[in-house]
Amino acid sequence: MIEYVIAHDPDDRIIDKAISLIKKGQLICVPSDTNWIALTDPFNKDAVERLHKLKKENLQKHFSLMVNEISKASEVAIIEDYAFKLLKRTTPGHYTFIFEATKKIAKTLKASKMDKEIGLRFVPSKLIDRLLEAFGAPLISTNIPTSILSSFEGSEEIYSYMIEEKLSNVLSLIIDPGEHEFTGQSTIVDFSKGEIEVVREGAGDPSPFL
Secondary structure, three states, rough: OOOOOOOOOHHHHHHHHHHHHOOOOOOEEEOOOOOOEEOOOEEEEHHHHHHHHHHHOOOHHHHHEEEHHHHOOOOOEEEOHHHHHHHHHHHHEEEEEEEEOOOOHHHHOOOOOOOOOEEEEEOHHHHHHHHHHOOOOEEEEOOOOOOHHHOOOOOOOOHHHHHHHOOOOOOEEEEEEEOOOOOOOOOOOEEOOOOOOEEEEOOOOOOHHO
């Protein structure tokens, strides 16, 4: 099902509907700054399983946590003081920040004993901010795989009706704010090894981390 909203002022009714579905372990879909994404509760085992099924791979590195407050991010990631200061300067923004995951979230996301990293995203999106405020905690996300939509030949853009046609059996709700532009890939900044590494330069300005 597709619900349409105003990007800068999403309807409370639709936000409440989305949160109700998330709390039941369902997946919802919204556009982020970089792509269409699926969102759900990171601490719901069935919900995380649904994300794995959507991605068709059992790899934690495909998932990021959407957050809107650094204090809440600290509940799922180990953020040192120097990193905290940089996050305050650069968020929200077109970045994915890699941190060592807390034990609680690493266990939930099935991280291996050798891989306990988690990606954090503070995206400039009113819609996602409203969802995070209403849920009161981070939401786990993954990009909608473009390979799933490959049968729509001749279309360079991905529209909500395409996602609904292909993924209605996996997604419980798609929220469409109408016209939106994607920035391209996020800039990936890795804090997990005790030093700062810009892993990929993308839409976010890398200079604060160099």
